[in-house]
Amino acid sequence: MNRLPSPSPRLMRSWLRPQLWMPPFLWGPPVHVRDTVARVAAALLIVSISVVVYLSATGPRLHELPDQEALIDVFFRIVFVPIMVLLVAWYIASLKLVPARASEYVFLNSLPLSRSSMHRLFLISGMCRFPWVPFCMSVLLWALAVVAPASFLIRLNVLALAVYALLQTAGITLHLVVSLKRAGGTSTSFPAKNSPLIQLGVVMAYAALPVIWILYPGQISGGSFWLVVGACGLIAITLFAVSKHVFESWRGTNVILRSIDMRDGSPRMGYKAWARVLSVALVPLKSNPLLIRNLVRSSREASLGSRFILGLFFVAISFLIAMNNESIQDAATILSGMFYLYAFFVVMKDMDRLGADEELPALIYSMPVTKGQLYLSVFVPMIVWLATIALVQAILVVLAGGGVALAARFVLMSILISLVFCVIGVSSAVGGYPNRTDALKRFLSGMFSLAVLIVILYKYRLVVMVAVVFLSLLSLLRSRLYRT
């Protein structure tokens, strides 16, 4: 057989193509603009590195340390909670974005790229997906400037950035490993589906390392700093090699392309064993196929994993904030306030399940279910989840010395408020269907009216809430469901 013409030197030296090593925001502009920007950026980078090394890692500056007690105090009082919020935002955003990675691979696979170029591109675009995370972290760490010398903060920021890059690479590699493991079985599920646990590990490690360096600042000063830098370099080289190897194996399995082909055929849905057990265990619900299906579906989705992890985050953050108060009564009040906020967002998110984009409306027309059954299928998971969170918080209140009576009052109030939110949420979703914005407007105006009523009739707030639940349920039962 004939051979194709030999690749041109330009083609061979793929690293010369700016697309394969530049950050994605520089992929687009015309060549002459991009080349100029790239040259300027490269020059700036070299100058910046020199300045950073001079200001933070040479001479006496390398040994400068902050007042440890003051640093820890400011960090935990001011910086820690915003960092946790940042990490939660990163976690949510990363869970939403990951499925696109497999499509990206399929796209890149159709382009004339060498294996190493594709791997590099895959890593670069993966790392650049959340540029705001290291930026915000850096801003938050600079808030410590009131108690720490600049040289120390520069070292801390440089290492935080390095840790971010390393953890992102590690996260991508682990996702590929998980995909490979899944491909080895008979599962036909999308192989690049995110694992909430891996992402949680990445997020937690990103938070943990700067915290360790703040607790033990000596580890990033003097010779230890260069040791840490060297260790980061070695880990980076190892990670790059491992991720390249895993990427190659992942490519070789063809599972990504298999998933494309599956789109053409009938989807094969399978419920997990524990979900089947759960559906059977819920005996009172067994008579309702929609309810069981919906519950099983909910529990099968990765969103339950992310909801679980986000719930843990919420419990941890709210407890840390509340425990800043010396009085346990005050702490319980703050905990209640944060729980109401959490319940508000959970209900707002769950309203989408009754929206036009979900499968429930379509199922209503194809299955013999009543309105009551439909409402229950949305209510039950919402209430159970919120009650679980309230219960966990109540246990923490008891452990913190709050007493059982206080905890019981907290749980009862939380469940009642959750019930009110859920009823208003569901009736707004039904009333606004199929317009999501309209549904949200109804929900917000309903919540506002309730808040005003409670403020005016504070003494009778329990009666007001029970009345709202009752009236909303009544209106729900009388309302016309969708097009029926």
Add this chain to the structure above:
Amino acid sequence: MTMNRADKPLMSIEDIAVSYGNSPVISGLSTVIEEGTLVGLIGPNGAGKTTLMLSAAGQFRPVRGHVYFEGSDVYEHNRDFKEKVGYVHEDPFFYPYLTAEDFLRFVVGVKSVPKGDIDGQIHSLLKLVDLWAERGKVTSALSMGMRKKLAIAAAMVGRPRILFLDEALNGIDIESTYRIKRSLRDFAAAGGAVILSTHTLEVVEKLCDRYLLLKKGRVIADLRAGEVTGQRGVGEGGSLERYVIRMLSDPDDVDLQ
């Protein structure tokens, strides 16, 4: 339709077999794609159309057999081959933060288009798919039809010799479809080849000059545009739809095992 180059093989697929794990998808499939042809790939869901296209496009190595492009094995010279291929996936991917024009520039950069030709190609491709006015919009803000059009434009970057279109014309407005179809004919007339997979038989009937009917990973019919009329069970003036339905439902014409 210009058919003067149709006897020169551009691509030859020889006895390929593709499987996902232990499940065979394509087994022992051979065919030849000539220069200047527009091939319509038809078949029921799960027949192996997408798999065949991916394998032929150098993206999915078969477990057996070979795919040759101009006499060279596409998996031996994969990168060079992909320089000459355009592929539109059924569900195309875009970097959401790039504009339509920037996305094309990204593909142009990867495909080694000569510097002097870059702006001209981007301009003409955006005009071709009627996205010139939308060139400054980020891809995440484009409608589904516009995204399909952008994917077609991206596939045509670098003046490929062969185009694979997987359900590429679905969701595109009438005027753009007309313009794209015309340009596909011109593309074939200039010596290229188009392989189009779709369930819309009208598109295949009006655009393609050769039909490949797939079932269970095998070609059960391979005929030219004029050869449908007069086939058994279709009769004079019979439609492609009737022929396809007859072929798919008649167990005598295919080994269902």
